[in-house]
Amino acid sequence: MARAHVTTTINGDVVDFLCEADQTLLSALRDELRMTGTKEGCGTGDCGACSVTIDGRLVCSCLVLAVEVEGKAIDTIEGMADGENLHPLQKKFLEHAALQCGICTPGILIAARSLLERNPDPSETEIRYWLAGNLCRCTGYHKIVEAVLDAAREMRS
Amino acid sequence: MKPPPFKYHDPRTVAETVELLARNENAKILAGGQSLMPMLNMRYVQPDHVIDINRVEGLSYIREAGGRLEIGAMTRQREIEYADLVARRAPIVREAILNVGHRQTRNRGTLGGSLSHLDPAAELPLVSAALEATVHVQGPKGKRDIAMAEFPAGYMSPSIELDEMVIGVTLPVWPDGHGYGFVEFSRRHGDFAIVAAAVLLDVEAGGKIKRASVTVGGVGPSPVRCRDAEKALTGEKGAEAAFRAAAETCRTIDAMEDVYAPAWYRQHLATVMTRRAMVAAFGRAANAR
């Protein structure tokens, strides 16, 4: 079967790639483009480790076919920091040690950024519910919530 | 957990989609993908053809016409969640959506997809049944309308032909100031409900219930309208005992049973969820105060 040709914008750069029709966006990012920051945790949309945004909307990249993103803008963890300057969320995660093994962290950062874009002053409860689709086995979520609250505070000021 | 091989189609119109459905055996429509993609990843379904309708024109809209709300099949759950029109005219739909999956899946999942997948515990088929929606489908022979009550043919099976697709839904609107309650029980936030209940109440001045709609999901193979409960509520004035008695009628619904929840538990939750939804609905009704 002929491979499909897809043109997208990823983290602001126009990117072309070839993929199979049955390949997920997650697999295309990781296996075709070698952008391995986005992780696979479950393959059923239950854990959020593969979270990216498509046209600014938070999605699970394991539940999107790569061919569906033709002409779309994708944002992944690799584009979150500005060179060596960390995004405030990344900075606060570092300060609070809001990560342990780090496998869920890219997805959680992408999800948290999308929350703060919509709601710059979320409550603890709003953060917990917004992140309900992102499982973490290491942290017990406590410091993740703290780091998001702190980042929101900093981004508002 | 990788999708099996299939041929991918990318139509631009409903007519083209329907033609592809008619021409190709073992084809699946890919809408938001939030049910189909996990099933593909798990290889629970192995279609030879996947027809992606994300680029089909004219299927994403929320509008009011003739006192009814019309929502296109490809309208994302998120659009419905944030639509003022929905919040004003059919607030129970927004209430229900808040319980649908997670942020990630709501951004992608569609109304048409949810109806076509027809999970017995899914929120959107449930409120569609509660509101007595009309489902619009299109096939090679043209369009037809199916009342939501007739839409489920069985467990996870809509009564549409293999070459038909859902193109939109019309939701009747309840009068301004009506009461609505959507309550569900799931183990974790965002999980499919074990049992969910949707209640709509039209309360007249003085606090008397003029009309009631009571529907439960997750109990039977598709949403169940609880006519006995509705009858019991009509004419009542919102006393706790009345809600309790009306809700109790839900205990006899034929219930599914699986390793996660026995039938008695689903029946029991049906009484609890409907009662709580009645209380919420009555509390929201303008004339109840």
Next chain:
Amino acid sequence: MAGDLLGKPIPRIEDRPLLTGRGRFVDDIHLPGMVHAAIVRSPLAHARLRGLHRGRAAAVEGVVAILAAADLEPHLATTTLSVGLPSKAYRLVVDRPVLATDEVRYVGEPVAIIIARSRYIAEDAAALVDLDLEPLPAVSDARLALRPEAPRAHSGAATNVVAEFTMAYGDLDGAFASAAHIVRTSLLQHRGVSHPIECRGAVGHYDAVQDCLVLWSSTQAPHSHARMLVKLLGCDENRVRVVSPDVGGGFGPKLVFYQEDILVALAARIVGAPVKWIEDRREHFMATTQERDQHWDMEIAADATGRILGVRGHMIHDHGAYTARGINLAQNSAQIVPGVYRVPAYELRVTLALTNRVPVSPVRGAGHPQGAFAMERLLDRVAQELGLDRAEVRRRNLIPPEALPYRLPIKTRGGTEMIYDSGDYPACQAAALAAIDYDGFRARQATARAEGRYLGVGIANYMKGTGRGPFESVTIRVGPSGRVSIYSGATAIGQGTKTMLAQICADAIGVDVARITVVTGDTGTIALGHGAASSRQAVNAGTSVHLAALAVRHKLLQAAAIHLEADATDLEIIGGTIRVKGVPAMAVGIGELADALAGLPGYGIPGGLEPGVEASRHALFEALTFAYGTTAAEVEVDIETGAVAIRRYVVAHDSGMMINPMMVDGQILGGAAHGIGNALYEWMGYDAAAQPVTTTSAEYLVPGAPEIPRIEMVHIEIPTPHNPLGVKGVGESGTIPAAAAVVSAVEDALAPFCVRIGETPIRPTRILELIAASRR
């Protein structure tokens, strides 16, 4: 400056790459020419394997190889994975075959490996392999397995009893004969899967240039993996290298050497290309070891004041279909029952039953949660029997601080004494009670009851032998670059191990943390190691680093003294420089010294010192150091739905001196969340035919952010005398008391119904059943 870093919450050195998508987990490894594996697994719990037909699978375009047991045998020195920790208690030797040959014994057991150009193709082909299976009766429940008429999990075996032992001390008969009160309870304790967000995975690469087989594996124990590979392949140690890259959480089961580890390594050699296999989430529920079921029948004897006289009982432990680690899990459960309490006489008979389910091995807590749960349930029963407050019953039985060190007349699995080394158990319990306002609770409860709401409070104490030896290897080396390298057999799986080691090293030498690189989990860089398990690395590797760093510091000062012609006692190490105190101009960089001590051909080493600036240590630990603590939970039970919401949750604990309090917090918080999952949500279900019924992350309920409460912590720091840092382990502490505390709280909330709960997880349906039963 030396001595100013321990106890400081410094940021973790692991985090920057992880935060920016530059982590290197096993699935992130890509090698040129790499091919991908999928495993053909048994769909049945027990069946005779009569044949395997490749048929259409071999014809799928892109398939490189399909390998079954017979294809591998010529390459293997032995075809079974004999990994069981030694014990006299075994009755059966049930090692896993590399691939099943004539019988399959659990759903998910590997039967063949498919190598293909992509994982997609490998899975396409795997679906086309035709297994000729003749179903055999399966045994699913450990209790049923022990009935004489039960089918055998291994056809032809005389029994399903894989091991049995008794742990006992004291005059039990006397205790029970003289008791004012005897209370019995039966418990069904279930713990599920580990569910790290990263499943397992491995990349095998045969490096022809070096004639070395390299295996990157998402493992907690690369050194024992390398030992197994050497044994299986019958090769020299220097022909195998195992590397544990970034690991996305371990929680126990990643300690185990699995069939896939050898399959991937061997396949890479057979097909002549690097091979990657990544476990998917469904496989995680069918191929990675789990903890599962223990059935306890317990009895406690108490005097009229509630003092414990003796505890006895029998426990049946579900071992799964094979021995994947040993009997250590059941041993841990048994030996920790007395815990922080004075128990004058004790006996637990333990029977380990084979079932046709995934093999069992420790998950975070490793049997300790069950031991604690058993004891804590018994104490709640004593309180109920005597009409005493539950905290008061515990207080009366806690071992007082003046009784420490306290020798429990039980031996560890290695035969060493169990000696509780240090702590203050009553103070810890009191701290937890104060933090949750235990005294004010009854008023809160009464107010809520008046509103028709059911609140409950529960407490549980725990004990955990941490820092299991024998040692962890460490080498510290200062290079001419001026950078300090730490090599250790310790393995970093997300706990912050690298930061912990760097922090101890920086503190001892006096250099900046930024100057230190930590290399862990690579058998190519250090000969010996044991890895991440048993809350052991801070004690074992931490102490080795501390001692090695002191030796390196001494060497640096010696060399600097010669270089600067000063007395070593007049020198200080600041950052990467050694200088004469008060004379900043008289200074030398540590890199310069390392350069000098690396020597030049024909020239002597300055001062006749030993060459190089490095030190290796393997601090030996025979004794465990005992961490302990108290958890208190306040819950609300919805008696209409059976839902339990945790309103407040307090952990008071003593893990000795904290190296990095921020990381200690993380261990406690994450451990508690895991324990809350075990208490309320996580259930690895099997049906009567031993088919798993929870095989997705939608069906197996790992709690999310809305389900986990804000957790409050009280840190008590009483140093252990067993190591110079005074540290005890903390990795499993949060998990151990969680289920006991939560279930106690639920029971308290349901006190009006006199409900007794003896199971985990306690699920809504069960809560409603218990309430209904009490009303009948």
